[in-house]
Amino acid sequence: MSSLRLLSSLRRFLPWLALALIAGLWAAAQIRPPQAAQAAAVRAIAGRVVDEQGEPVEHVEVRLYINDEREPVAHAISQGDGSYVLILPDDDVTSLRIEFTRAHFYPVTWTASLRELNDVLDHGGLVLEDTVLKRRLTAGFWAATLIFVGMLVIIATERLHNTLAALLAVAVLFGVSFVGGAIEPSLFVFTFEQALRHVDFEVIFLLLGMMIVIGVIEETGIFQWLAYQAYRLSKGKVWLLVIILMGFTAIATALLDNVTTMLLISPITIEIALAMGINPLSLLMPALLASNVGGLSTLIGTPVNIMIGSYEGLSFNDFLFNLTPGVLLAEAGLMVFLLLWYRKEYRKASTRISPTLLKRLEENGRIRDPLKLRRAGMVFVGLLGLFIFGAQLHLTPAISAIIGAVAMLLWVHQDIKQMMGVVDWTTLIFFLALFMVIGAVQEVGLISLIAEAVGRVVGNSLTVALLIVIWTSAFFSGVIDNIPFAAAMLPVVAFLTRNIPGAQNNVLYYGLAVGADMGGNGTLIASSANLVVAGIAERAGYPVTFKKFLKVGAPATLITVAIGCVWLFLHF
């Protein structure tokens, strides 16, 4: 009975099964034979376009002309690796010509010899040798270079806010490119689409996500609590207090951000120092210098690391394994130096603090919102897990940060309007505009010229290249904002990494991070955290002048950069 029922059901579905089978066979027939036919019929020319340094050139217009016709019969745009493929039409071909054109390069024309023509016609394809495009220094080159240098000068001299300076540069670039380019074509720099292609949205979104995460965490009072705990644990021993304070600011900066960390721990650190009867700068400076170094150890520790990681595709773990041990060594060196530097001040410390002041310290160093801290802590640990293990799931750091930020918003702090107010949009716009300006000088060939010049100086020596990258970055980060400097250096480092034997392990990128981040300790103006701490100290009656900062900052930079340098040489 049951088998009859089964047969009857099968009969009912049989027409559908047959139809599905026929459809499947038809689909297979449709897919396979045309592929074979196409392979036999297609005639193609492929190749690669490179510049004089052998670097691939993207977005080159490649046009194929046959039989001396005026209109191209095929057209392609070179890809990121400089490659292109042109498909020949089925027409009879008696001659072949390819034109390569791109703004800021001299055009190149390739004409097929008889043998090459036969190769294409008989064998169906031809792979050309690399086509080399020569740079052309147009009026646009000089305009973009001038605008770029002008922006750096404005930023360095603080005539305008960084973001305004970068936006002004972008506006002038577009003005020159579009208005100027319409009058004098050689003034063309780039199109709007080309400018947008230079914006690294991985960096923008990673910063955005981390700003929200930090914005929630900073409300909990964890920074102030940690500073107070450092005081409690040290039991009046200043040297121990300095070590604990430096250790925790370094860790907080590596995982969060040094400006926020210093902004929130500076007031209570000043209180602790005053209560102990010592100059607050003898505690603030060690914490600040340690925080500038600590940020180097992770991908999310500083904006420069975020840019480097995104540019070269370095993961959170890459930074952790390749830089953190070096940072620990540098921090140890810094501790020894600072304990010696401030030894006279530390001797003045008193362990007898008045009960009123002690009570105030306790109050100021308490957790403000324990529930929020618990939740934010859990989300943050999850976020760290995503940073560390996310690469296996193809999660980029930016995606992880956005997931973490959304989790914070949903579970810890739902006031989206308030949290959007915490995001520093001016910084994000600064990055956006900066990427466009750097893109402009890349388009016109300035970066290639610099890369070529640096390449000539270092030759094939990785040692010389590493030393130059580290110390130049450290020096320039001391006198100008390290973000535009690092952004401009990235393509140069990329060029050196590709061309110097042994540099393919990305050591030069880590060298750039060491110099640019540790250079932030060199002068008062070298990092935002320095200026913020100086502002707070001044309000407490302890002004930090440029000279005063330089006295301790410059030797501290020399020591830490030297240790970072030695670490990179040993590790790589």
Added chain:
Amino acid sequence: MGKILCSTRGGEASIRTQEEAIRRAKETSDELIFFYVTDVEFLAFANYALHSDLVVSEMDRMAEFLMTMAVERAEKAGVAATYLIRHGDFVEELRRTIEEEGITLVILGQPSEEEGAFRLAELRALAQRIHKETGVAVWIPGLDEDAEDKPPTEHEDQEPL
């Protein structure tokens, strides 16, 4: 009995000012109020995620700590003192407090050596401005001693700094 308003921070230069204010209050039996204005202009340098109100409250806590230290210093010298913490523009808040509290003498702290001559000239100009606008005597301990051996008072009607 008059009211002395001592504008102060917490540095070594401020401690000298506080001590002079305490000495003066003890001599005249005037009421002593320490005064601090919180401003967070330095946040312009901070380009990252920030709750500015959070920073203001941290700065307030620091100010309270500094003022508590000043009050303790006065109490040790046998002078009862209080403090006021305001927010915003220093000159505006100082002027408002002078009027609201009925202040009879303002004591301003001398800038530290690092702050230099420019800051000193600024301070002199500020003292003159405050006196002109409020009619209250303004004294900068350490600076006045060269010209006059003692601080100006409202009764002496002397030209302030």
